[in-house]
Amino acid sequence: MNRRHFLCTTASLALASAVTPLCAAAAQGDRVLVLVELAGGNDGLNTVVPYGDPAYARLRPALAVPRDQVLPLSETVGLNQALGPLMPAWRAGELAAVLGVGYPRPNRSHFRSIDIWETGSDSDETLTDGWITRVWRDHRRAGDGSTDVIVLGGGSGVAAGDGLRSVVLRNPAQFLDRAGRIRQASAPDGNAALAHILKVQGEIEEAAEDLRAVERRAPTLKAEFPSGPFGRQLSVAAKLIASKTAVRTIKLALPGFDTHRGQPGQHTALLKQLGSGLAALRAALLASSDWNRVLVMTYSEFGRRAAQNGSNGTDHGTAAPHFFLGSRVRGGLHGAQPSLTELAAGDLEHRVDFRRLYATVAQDWWRLPVAGSPFAAHRPLAVLRG
Amino acid sequence: MSRWIVALLSLGLTLAAAVLAAGPARALSHAEARHLLARTGFGATLAEIRDFEPLSRDQAIERVLSQRSDSAATPAPDWVGDPVMPPRRLRAMSDEERQRFRRARIEEAIELQAWWYREMVASPSPLTERMTLFWHNHFTSSIRKVKSPHLMYRQNVLLRRHALGNFRDLLHAIARDPAMIIYLDNVTNRRGRPNENFARELLELFTLGEGHYSERDIKEAARAFTGWSLNRRSGEYRFVARWHDHGEKVFMGRRGNLNGSDIVEIVLQHPQVSVHVARKLWREFVSDTPDPAEIGRIAEAFRASDYDISVALAETLSVPQFWDPGARGALVKSPVELLVGTIRQFELRPQNVRRLPRIGRHLGQAVLDPPNVKGWPGGTAWITADSLLARQQVLEMFTRRAGLSVGTNGRAAGGRNGMGWLSGWMNDLDPDQRRPDALIAFLLPVPPVHPPVPGQDPARLMRHLLLDPAYQLK
Numbered sequence: 001m002n003r004r005h006f007l008c009t010t011a012s013l014a015l016a017s018a019v020t021p022l023c024a025a026a027a028q029g030d031r032v033l034v035l036v037e038l039a040g041g042n043d044g045l046n047t048v049v050p051y052g053d054p055a056y057a058r059l060r061p062a063l064a065v066p067r068d069q070v071l072p073l074s075e076t077v078g079l080n081q082a083l084g085p086l087m088p089a090w091r092a093g094e095l096a097a098v099l100g101v102g103y104p105r106p107n108r109s110h111f112r113s114i115d116i117w118e119t120g121s122d123s124d125e126t127l128t129d130g131w132i133t134r135v136w137r138d139h140r141r142a143g144d145g146s147t148d149v150i151v152l153g154g155g156s157g158v159a160a161g162d163g164l165r166s167v168v169l170r171n172p173a174q175f176l177d178r179a180g181r182i183r184q185a186s187a188p189d190g191n192a193a194l195a196h197i198l199k200v201q202g203e204i205e206e207a208a209e210d211l212r213a214v215e216r217r218a219p220t221l222k223a224e225f226p227s228g229p230f231g232r233q234l235s236v237a238a239k240l241i242a243s244k245t246a247v248r249t250i251k252l253a254l255p256g257f258d259t260h261r262g263q264p265g266q267h268t269a270l271l272k273q274l275g276s277g278l279a280a281l282r283a284a285l286l287a288s289s290d291w292n293r294v295l296v297m298t299y300s301e302f303g304r305r306a307a308q309n310g311s312n313g314t315d316h317g318t319a320a321p322h323f324f325l326g327s328r329v330r331g332g333l334h335g336a337q338p339s340l341t342e343l344a345a346g347d348l349e350h351r352v353d354f355r356r357l358y359a360t361v362a363q364d365w366w367r368l369p370v371a372g373s374p375f376a377a378h379r380p381l382a383v384l385r386g
Numbered sequence: 387m388s389r390w391i392v393a394l395l396s397l398g399l400t401l402a403a404a405v406l407a408a409g410p411a412r413a414l415s416h417a418e419a420r421h422l423l424a425r426t427g428f429g430a431t432l433a434e435i436r437d438f439e440p441l442s443r444d445q446a447i448e449r450v451l452s453q454r455s456d457s458a459a460t461p462a463p464d465w466v467g468d469p470v471m472p473p474r475r476l477r478a479m480s481d482e483e484r485q486r487f488r489r490a491r492i493e494e495a496i497e498l499q500a501w502w503y504r505e506m507v508a509s510p511s512p513l514t515e516r517m518t519l520f521w522h523n524h525f526t527s528s529i530r531k532v533k534s535p536h537l538m539y540r541q542n543v544l545l546r547r548h549a550l551g552n553f554r555d556l557l558h559a560i561a562r563d564p565a566m567i568i569y570l571d572n573v574t575n576r577r578g579r580p581n582e583n584f585a586r587e588l589l590e591l592f593t594l595g596e597g598h599y600s601e602r603d604i605k606e607a608a609r610a611f612t613g614w615s616l617n618r619r620s621g622e623y624r625f626v627a628r629w630h631d632h633g634e635k636v637f638m639g640r641r642g643n644l645n646g647s648d649i650v651e652i653v654l655q656h657p658q659v660s661v662h663v664a665r666k667l668w669r670e671f672v673s674d675t676p677d678p679a680e681i682g683r684i685a686e687a688f689r690a691s692d693y694d695i696s697v698a699l700a701e702t703l704s705v706p707q708f709w710d711p712g713a714r715g716a717l718v719k720s721p722v723e724l725l726v727g728t729i730r731q732f733e734l735r736p737q738n739v740r741r742l743p744r745i746g747r748h749l750g751q752a753v754l755d756p757p758n759v760k761g762w763p764g765g766t767a768w769i770t771a772d773s774l775l776a777r778q779q780v781l782e783m784f785t786r787r788a789g790l791s792v793g794t795n796g797r798a799a800g801g802r803n804g805m806g807w808l809s810g811w812m813n814d815l816d817p818d819q820r821r822p823d824a825l826i827a828f829l830l831p832v833p834p835v836h837p838p839v840p841g842q843d844p845a846r847l848m849r850h851l852l853l854d855p856a857y858q859l860k
Contacts, residue, residue, distance in 0.1 A: 109531070111530050111531070112531075126758075126759075128758065128760075167771065168770070168771070168772050170772065175771075175775065178775040178778065178779060179775065181778065182775070182778070183836055185835045185836060185855070188832075188833075188835075190712060191712075191715060191716060191832060191859075192674065192716070192766070193674070193715070193716055193717060193718050193765075193766055193859055194715065194832065194835070194855060194856065194859060196718075196766040196769060197718070197766075197769050197774065197855045197858055197859075198835070198855060200769050200770065200771055200774050201774065201855065203771055204771045204774065204775065207771060260481075260485070261481070261485065309481050310480060310481035310482075311481040311482070311485065313481075
């Protein structure tokens with residue numbers, strides 16, 4: 001992390017003409033990826049519902065989303081009504097659903113599968129660096145003051161490994177509160193461990209200052225975020241972006257998708273938070289004129305099994321749909337819906353390798369060269385406009 | 387009579403000269419005794435430090451090592467004697483059974499972690515627990531993957547039994563340890579479709595380190611370990627001959643129908659093993675910067691003793707870099723050391739030990755659940771913006787008592803101002819132990835970053851010192 005201000009604020013922007021800027025600010029058009037982890041394994045079949053397939057209701061006698069609660073996206077699939085707040089974006093052509101995302105030889109362990117997703121590895125390969133780290137490794141420029149990743153929720157696996165500037169701010173309010181009690185000091189010579197602690201203290205203080213400045217300087221957001229931790233993460237993300245913080249990836253998490261039992265109420269509540277939250281993010285950033293440099297992408301360790309279990313829930317499965325949202329997104333359906341009748345041991349067969357999503361982000365969003373990219377072997381999806 | 391005087395005088399001079407010549411044989415200073423105990427245990431009490439002060443360095447090291455134990459004093463959770471769950475696939479269970487099964491496993495995992503914390507808090511041999519934790523971070527396994535609290539318990543027992551024993555025995559035992567066999571996928575390592583996970587980590591992390599073996603060595607070692615599996619019913623090691631590759635292997639220049647034990651023996655002939663372990667011991671006990679010459683010496687003694695871990699450790703604790711005053715406070719306390727150390731040095735009695743593993747996880751060290759096969763990186767990596775704020779938070783809770791519901795030994799902690807137990811602890815001290823400089827010398831390995839205000843109430847001073855950045859160091 002940069003010793004000097006790792007978050008850049010309009011506060012320093014305002015001073016930039018008078019004094020040397022202390023930190024880099026987002027240049028016009030700097031592109032931000034907002035990653036949303038649906039932690040626990042989101043039930044894709046009840047998110048983008050294959051309502052036109054009779055096998056769906058057969059597999060899920062009690063769990064199938066009723067036809068009148070599905071918002072059709074095509075003649076065969078539709079959004080769970082709980083995601084209704086995203087329909088304006090859909091109609092504006094800014095929402096893409098990539099169907100059937102997964103990987104070969106799927107692993108059904110939360111812990112292992114999220115590692116696979118967050119590193120972009122093969123199923124039987126263990127990598128230690130996150131996929132964002134891998135994608136950016138050779139492309140950071142000296143003197144580039146951007147923060148690569150700010151993690152506002154969940155794990156920081158996508159940014160694991162050396163080479164990136166990343167910061168974890170799981171609870172900005174608590175962070176500010178605790179940071180306020182830290183007393184700064186300079187390190188005595190000769191003790192590297194103590195020097196490290198005091199350096200981190202300094203970083204905490206700077207981060208806190210920057211956060212306060214973001215709070216002060218961010219334009220008033222013209223959007224109502226859902227209450228609760230996910231809504232708070234989104235509102236912080238919106239403030240960071242609207243205050244032109246130079247950051248490339250903001251990572252959020254909405255946990256609770258591990259719906260082994262009593263799924264319907266739980267899952268609906270989660271999708272409502274997701275839908276209204278992302279809609280609020282879009283509204284806020286449209287109003288601040290930042291929306292054109294934002295791309296939202298969801299991911300999750302796996303989908304869930306095609307058939308419901310005996311506890312009115314679903315168990316760990318495989319492929320699932322994921323969303324891209326943004327003004328440069330080619331709205332519509334991408335990928336292909338896995339068959340519900342030709343299951344592999346009760347699970348959906350994936351139709352799109354998840355690393356094609358990463359290739360899309362690296363090449364078509366950040367415009368990084370294909371040569372040398374860790375995902376060069378994966379063809380980007382035609383999900384973004386130039 | 388004058389001859390007597392001369393004789394006595396010369397005897398006295400000889401003795402004085404002998405004492406002077408054997409400089410290190412002098413008694414330890416308070417700071418040195420504290421340093422040795424802080425580095426080889428968790429946090430020492432004032433009484434423990436005082437017990438070590440009359441000893442010489444060698445005597446003190448010998449005493450620390452002689453206090454070792456090969457089993458835990460804390461009674462194990464009841465269920466460890468139950469049969470290991472038969473290998474019923476979760477999917478074959480009814481949903482209700484499966485839920486019950488999952489909940490019971492989670493509960494057992496929490497009990498197991500709490501049991502280890504209890505042992506670390508109460509153990510008469512803190513060094514044994516430090517070394518058990520050291521080997522847990524070397525021969526890592528995670529309950530998250532192994533999924534069986536029984537097998538993780540047995541691995542913990544194994545690590546403790548060999549913690550200060552013989553590395554050769556430990557390595558052979560760990561290669562047959564069922565939790566390890568699951569953790570590094572040797573369960574699926576079979577003739578014709580080898581899984582290289584265990585073989586790779588055996589060479590890369592456990593014994594040699596990168597650059598001292600070839601990819602071919604890994605492939606051949608993996609073949610040699612095929613069929614090293616476990617009996618799912620008893621949870622014990624089992625060799626399955628029909629899964630074993632009986633063909634010829636070539637490993638590090640040796641050719642033959644090698645099996646896993648042969649691989650371990652061949653690896654142990656490589657001097658690099660002793661260097662690899664010596665470096666890790668140095669980072670654990672001395673500093674973040676191993677000295678190559680001293681490492682060579684420690685490794686040689688380790689080999690000469692045929693891998694006696696206590697010999698390697700005694701050598702490590704004897705190096706001048708360990709006793710250099712500049713070494714004090716040069717290492718960051720791990721989360722476990724911070725928690726267990728604070729409890730031990732004040733002889734606190736945590737009323738809810740089950741909270742400790744959770745706090746440890748929050749600070750970045752979930753025992754029995756390391757982040758990956760490399761374990762916790764340790765050193766300054768313990769301190770990040772998040773973890774440092776969380777550490778301060780936990781220490782504030784300690785000083786307020788409320789958060790952790792800790793109570794002092796048999797004493798009603800009392801006092802609503804939150805300084806209750808600290809005041810109680812102070813009341814038991816002699817007046818000279820209550821002096822600010824004495825309290826600083828007890829609590830901190832280096833002077834406080836924020837010098838206390840003179841004339842501060844002693845309990846407030848204690849709180850001030852616990853929250854000083856220097857308290858994060860050992």
